[in-house]
Amino acid sequence: MLPSATIEAVIDLxxxxxxxxxxxxxxxxxxxxxxxxxxxxxxxxxRRRVTNLLYDIIRRWGYLYEISDGFARRMVLxxxxxxxxxxxxxxxxxxxxxxxxxxxxxxxxxxxxxxKLEHHRLNYPKWLDASLKDRFGDKFTQEMVALNExxxxxxxxxxxxxxxxxxxxxxxxxxxxxxxxxxxxxxxEQQQIRDWPIYxxxxxxxxxxxxxxAVKYVELKPGQQVMDLCAGAGGKALAAAGYMKNKGQIYAxxxxxxxxxxxxxxxxxxxxxxxxxxxxxxxxxxxxxxEFKGKxxxxxxxxxxTGTGTWRRNPESRWRISQEKVNNYVKxxxxxxxxxxxxxxxxxxxxxxxxxxxxxENEEQIERFLLNHATSVLVPIKKNGIEQLSGTLQxxxxxxxxxxxxxxxxxxxx
Numbered sequence: 001m002l003p004s005a006t007i008e009a010v011i012d013l014x015x016x017x018x019x020x021x022x023x024x025x026x027x028x029x030x031x032x033x034x035x036x037x038x039x040x041x042x043x044x045x046x047r048r049r050v051t052n053l054l055y056d057i058i059r060r061w062g063y064l065y066e067i068s069d070g071f072a073r074r075m076v077l078x079x080x081x082x083x084x085x086x087x088x089x090x091x092x093x094x095x096x097x098x099x100x101x102x103x104x105x106x107x108x109x110x111x112x113x114x115x116k117l118e119h120h121r122l123n124y125p126k127w128l129d130a131s132l133k134d135r136f137g138d139k140f141t142q143e144m145v146a147l148n149e150x151x152x153x154x155x156x157x158x159x160x161x162x163x164x165x166x167x168x169x170x171x172x173x174x175x176x177x178x179x180x181x182x183x184x185x186x187x188x189e190q191q192q193i194r195d196w197p198i199y200x201x202x203x204x205x206x207x208x209x210x211x212x213x214a215v216k217y218v219e220l221k222p223g224q225q226v227m228d229l230c231a232g233a234g235g236k237a238l239a240a241a242g243y244m245k246n247k248g249q250i251y252a253x254x255x256x257x258x259x260x261x262x263x264x265x266x267x268x269x270x271x272x273x274x275x276x277x278x279x280x281x282x283x284x285x286x287x288x289x290x291e292f293k294g295k296x297x298x299x300x301x302x303x304x305x306t307g308t309g310t311w312r313r314n315p316e317s318r319w320r321i322s323q324e325k326v327n328n329y330v331k332x333x334x335x336x337x338x339x340x341x342x343x344x345x346x347x348x349x350x351x352x353x354x355x356x357x358x359x360x361e362n363e364e365q366i367e368r369f370l371l372n373h374a375t376s377v378l379v380p381i382k383k384n385g386i387e388q389l390s391g392t393l394q395x396x397x398x399x400x401x402x403x404x405x406x407x408x409x410x411x412x413x414x
Contacts, residue, residue, distance in 0.1 A: 008098050011072050014076055017031060028054065059315050067112065073098065077101075123315075135388075143398040151310075151313045154212075156181075174189065180210075201269070215240055216243075222247035224298060230303055233266065252278070253289075255281070296343045303332070304329060307355055309404020337352065344412050349379065355404065363388050375412055376410050385400055
């Protein structure tokens with residue numbers, strides 16, 4: 001692709017992302033993969049340039065969208081100008097290039113200035129200002145800058161660490177071991193690992209270090225009865241099976257049959273065989289969960305949430321949330337906590353987790369639960385982050401180099 005053609009591709013994708021945000025459609029990475037699947041002629045360098053520029057725009061989305069009145073073409077013009085590139089080089093009107101830049105657009109570009117307002121510079125919705133500053137305090141700027149950077153690719157060692165390290169060394173792939181979880185390997189550069197033999201044979205899984213650390217604090221043991229109430233594709237359930245040494249039972253529950261099918265594939269690849277999967281529907285949910293009432297040693301509860309802690313990985317997702325959505329998530333989380341509490345036995349524990357940085361989904365949920373359940377006790381986590389409720393753990397990109405992630409362990413006593 002000619003340089004001007006890559007800019008035309010960025011305009012197209014920017015418009016698609018804008019539509020997707022309005023209609024709660026696919027994520028930017030899904031749109032990008034689909035776009036290039038229909039354009040096999042695009043080489044790896046072309047795909048990289050288009051993707052990098054698109055994500056530069058997404059990491060400036062609030063400001064660019066505002067000054068461009070939401071027009072994708074103007075957003076790209078502004079990003080090129082702000083990054084020191086001359087839009088006139090690309091907007092030539094030639095074949096496969098964007099239409100010729102107009103006099104009005106030239107004037108627009110000449111008047112584009114760097115972001116001045118705080119929520120523009122740090123790329124977050126202004127309505128979240130109070131919540132984010134309450135969370136981060138005097139480290140607000142550093143934390144928000146970190147949340148706007150690109151996340152590294154982190155692997156979890158499922159088994160045979162020696163073979164994994166040997167493979168990375170042989171392929172001269174740079175990495176660092178995790179600072180907080182012994183099972184974490186942080187790659188120095190982004191990689192496509194789906195065809196790696198160590199991935200295909202189940203020796204490694206993709207999982208952020210925060211999630212790996214969270215499973216560690218569940219304190220799982222061989223032979224336990226464990227429920228993962230919001231299992232999804234099973235990332236944490238698979239990690240749990242490793243701690244349990246394939247002994248006991250893990251009951252993986254989710255509302256999505258497709259996600260549980262993915263868990264089955266991953267479990268087979270990683271040679272874990274202690275899973276029972278259950279698709280929960282409106283019709284069967286109450287009856288199915290009643291079967292587990294008071295029987296679980298542990299309930300892993302990685303609840304649906306705003307995902308504000310994953311903004312590094314999904315930078316456009318900050319423009320998908322609203323106060324109404326936060327309120328809805330809070331209601332769902334409270335209901336799930338009650339279901340988990342019913343399932344856990346006396347002496348058993350709930351591991352409440354979110355990939356959120358909002359107190360409304362984290363500390364405030366735990367404080368409310370403890371107040372309303374006299375037999376519940378918070379089991380202190382002996383690690384500090386930026387949490388504002390002692391005994392819980394709130395990780396963040398700046399403080400710990402991980403995704404934003406919250407964990408609280410609740411024990412049911414007599």
